[in-house]
Amino acid sequence: MSTNLQFDQIRLPPECERLRQDVRAFLAEEIASGTFDPYRPGHGDSHDRAFSKRIGAKGWIGMTWPKKYGGHERSFLERYVVTEEFRVANAPVRLHFVADRQSGPILLKYAPEHVKADILPRICRGELCFVIGMSEPGSGSDLFAAKTKATKVAKGWSINGSKIWTSNAHVADYMLGLFRTSPPSKENRRHGLTQFLVDMKSPGITVNPIYQMTGQHDFNEVVFDDAFVPDDHVMGEIDGAWKQATSELAYERSGPERFLETFYVMLELIRALGPEPDIRSAEGLGRLVAQLHGLRRMSVSVAGMLQAGKEPMVEGAIVKDLGTVWEQKLPHRVRELTAFLAPEIGNRATLEEQLAFATTVAPKLTIQGGTTEILRGIIARGLGLR
Amino acid sequence: MTGESDHIVAETAARIFAEFADPQTINRAKNDAWKAQLWRTVSDAGLPLAWVPEHLGGSGANLADGFAVLGAAGRFAIAIPLAETLMAGWLLARAGLVSPGDAMTVAPARPRDRIALGKDGTLSGRALGIPFAPDAQHIAVVTEDVTGTVVALVAAKDCGIDKGQTPAGDASNVVIFDRVKPLRHARAADLDGTALMLMGSVTRSVQTAGALEAVLSLSIAYANDRIAFERPIGKFQAVQQNLARLAGEVAAALAVSGSASDSVAQNGVFDEAVFLEAASAKIRCAEAATEGASIAHQVFGAIGFTKEHVLHRFTLRMLAWRDDFGNESYWAAELGKYVARRGADEFWPLVASR
Numbered sequence A: 001m002s003t004n005l006q007f008d009q010i011r012l013p014p015e016c017e018r019l020r021q022d023v024r025a026f027l028a029e030e031i032a033s034g035t036f037d038p039y040r041p042g043h044g045d046s047h048d049r050a051f052s053k054r055i056g057a058k059g060w061i062g063m064t065w066p067k068k069y070g071g072h073e074r075s076f077l078e079r080y081v082v083t084e085e086f087r088v089a090n091a092p093v094r095l096h097f098v099a100d101r102q103s104g105p106i107l108l109k110y111a112p113e114h115v116k117a118d119i120l121p122r123i124c125r126g127e128l129c130f131v132i133g134m135s136e137p138g139s140g141s142d143l144f145a146a147k148t149k150a151t152k153v154a155k156g157w158s159i160n161g162s163k164i165w166t167s168n169a170h171v172a173d174y175m176l177g178l179f180r181t182s183p184p185s186k187e188n189r190r191h192g193l194t195q196f197l198v199d200m201k202s203p204g205i206t207v208n209p210i211y212q213m214t215g216q217h218d219f220n221e222v223v224f225d226d227a228f229v230p231d232d233h234v235m236g237e238i239d240g241a242w243k244q245a246t247s248e249l250a251y252e253r254s255g256p257e258r259f260l261e262t263f264y265v266m267l268e269l270i271r272a273l274g275p276e277p278d279i280r281s282a283e284g285l286g287r288l289v290a291q292l293h294g295l296r297r298m299s300v301s302v303a304g305m306l307q308a309g310k311e312p313m314v315e316g317a318i319v320k321d322l323g324t325v326w327e328q329k330l331p332h333r334v335r336e337l338t339a340f341l342a343p344e345i346g347n348r349a350t351l352e353e354q355l356a357f358a359t360t361v362a363p364k365l366t367i368q369g370g371t372t373e374i375l376r377g378i379i380a381r382g383l384g385l386r
Numbered sequence B: 001m002t003g004e005s006d007h008i009v010a011e012t013a014a015r016i017f018a019e020f021a022d023p024q025t026i027n028r029a030k031n032d033a034w035k036a037q038l039w040r041t042v043s044d045a046g047l048p049l050a051w052v053p054e055h056l057g058g059s060g061a062n063l064a065d066g067f068a069v070l071g072a073a074g075r076f077a078i079a080i081p082l083a084e085t086l087m088a089g090w091l092l093a094r095a096g097l098v099s100p101g102d103a104m105t106v107a108p109a110r111p112r113d114r115i116a117l118g119k120d121g122t123l124s125g126r127a128l129g130i131p132f133a134p135d136a137q138h139i140a141v142v143t144e145d146v147t148g149t150v151v152a153l154v155a156a157k158d159c160g161i162d163k164g165q166t167p168a169g170d171a172s173n174v175v176i177f178d179r180v181k182p183l184r185h186a187r188a189a190d191l192d193g194t195a196l197m198l199m200g201s202v203t204r205s206v207q208t209a210g211a212l213e214a215v216l217s218l219s220i221a222y223a224n225d226r227i228a229f230e231r232p233i234g235k236f237q238a239v240q241q242n243l244a245r246l247a248g249e250v251a252a253a254l255a256v257s258g259s260a261s262d263s264v265a266q267n268g269v270f271d272e273a274v275f276l277e278a279a280s281a282k283i284r285c286a287e288a289a290t291e292g293a294s295i296a297h298q299v300f301g302a303i304g305f306t307k308e309h310v311l312h313r314f315t316l317r318m319l320a321w322r323d324d325f326g327n328e329s330y331w332a333a334e335l336g337k338y339v340a341r342r343g344a345d346e347f348w349p350l351v352a353s354r
Helices: A014-032 A041-045 A049-058 A076-088 A094-110 A113-124 A247-253 A264-273 A279-307 A313-337 A348-365 A372-382 B004-020 B023-028 B033-044 B063-075 B082-094 B193-225 B237-267 B272-305 B311-321 B328-342 B344-352
Strands: A130-133 A149-153 A156-164 A174-180 A193-199 A205-211 A217-230 B104-107 B115-117 B123-131 B138-145 B148-155 B172-180 B184-187
Touching (some): A041 A348, A049 A094, A076 A279, A094 A113, A094 A193, A130 A217, A149 A174, A156 A174, A193 A217, A264 A279, A264 B344, A279 B237, A279 B344, A313 A372, A372 B237, B004 B033, B004 B063, B063 B082, B063 B193, B082 B104, B082 B148, B104 B123, B193 B237, B193 B272, B193 B311, B237 B272, B272 B328, B328 B344
Parallel strands (some): A130 A174, B104 B138, B115 B138
Antiparallel strands (some): A149 A156, A156 A217, B115 B123
8 A cells, every 4th residue: 555655854955045046037137128017916927928938048947867968967956946937937938838737748759859959958948838638619628529530641740620629729839749640449438549749830730719708718629630740759658658758757746836835925015914913814814824834845845856867746746736726715804814905005906816817727726737636536546546 | 854754753653553553453452451561662662752852762763753653643543642751851852851751741822822931940831732641741832931841740730730632632731830840941942832833743643644645544444345325335426426525634744744754854943834734734624633533434334423433533533633732723824914914926937936
């Protein structure tokens, strides 16, 4: 029975602290020059190609990848520090974030050499935006029900069907998508899907916007009508995509972006309460501080264990479950804790604007990248229950 | 890094607990005879005075070793004053005092309680919720005179002790010091009443995380075993979701208590970093105990509510531990005040510094 949950006590080494100071100085300059406003959290969701290129020039994209592909061969803990500092500042990193977090590592593992040599350095320079093509109108959490087809043609594959909820698709250069190359087998319903790298500029691809309840445009529907993908853009085993999504998921699930998405309202709460909060507010704030500290220690621990070559699958899923539920509740807790404050507190307008935004964003946090229910199913399996 | 010795000491403890403190056996025991035997065995292994250097009468293990023993003690819901004697020995050693070889506890155990050291050298005051006071021969007391913190060793028989107990049935007592003359006392540098509360909080957090680990194992085993509607209840998604939530609480408790005990072991002094870590651990572990106990009892249903089932040995104990050395509301208010005083701009640097 694998009920031994483990969290190694990982402390960030000194090189991480030096790096953190560099990142903070860079962000302060960018804020001063008007690139983004840390008090306007919606900004963190936007795509800023020029900003991403400046981040790439700093060496903060593809940090852990081999130097021969434009990477910097730094540790996962150093990448962790960069990620959390950008997130806390509400810096707009959407353009390169997906490529940096999950697409690049998949290419590193499965792409042919010449494809890696072509694409990875461009990701590292902050030039490429990736979109993940998984969900379809008839398959969301049930990934392996995907129907969008890739049919073998001369020198490649022809794709027909559609993907949905594809964040970034309207600005993306490439998609990493799952497409059906064979029907599921009797023994294994997960069989028959293959992962492809798709150039979004290929003929036969249409991107239709789907506006979100926040008013933002992030989601899209991507329609494929005989879109051609060459043979060398197949990522890994034909029909065997289900074997490929394992350890990198722990990494994707457990990062600081899984509990810091609404962090700005906590800072506004502290500003609103002032230096001498009443006992109710102080207790409420203290609990949030303890919970946040706990989440971060878990998240850093998973990053450190991954760096050490371990595979903390269950621990990673737990960080995302606890983290997303926490960041979802955070705006509501802040609302309660500021309920009795005087109407004329200095940051009332900022607080209300941020709360409105965080409250509107909150519902998606426990859905994106694997719902709470799916995560808990994964945890239950890890515990030996299914 | 804690190194190898951590494993050896903790493994010794776990072996002793498995043999002499099996929860099922204890739960069925007709009397308390097991307590004396267990105490003798852990004493022979040097566990109660693990945090006391050899020249002061202890076995001279490091802080990490002792915390590992406490984790194991939590996993067995150990109901003898082992954690309390460890803490008492640690306190006495911080003041350079020799530890006696028998069971001890510490006072105060609530943040607001004060025991005064009079000009005549006697102790006066009242301390609530002192764990295992009737089971201890000695009490290590943190007290203050005009010049600073003093640690005093008193004989338990010289104090007034009431008959209180926790919901788990462990002694938890009001202790009255009425001009009690200490057996010995000494000034302790780098230590005050808050340090004892923080050390106690980390101790209880580590025990709680251990108890939660055991509760999770028991719950999973039961869910895989118990058949209802023609299949193991662990096959039902509603039960799986609950157990996944329980695992989340266990994970949080393990991570935050591990982080706090590591901080105490590495830092040695009770600075602001240790305050953040220890207070957070107590808050989060207490929350996990509340949440975890209710989920586990829900999984077990009626059988888990019986005297004969072992579940209550863990759940009631971890719920009771919430109240020792500052409850989660107390520490949350302290932590909230601290963060508010530093201001918003200093908040993220504080979190990121750990």
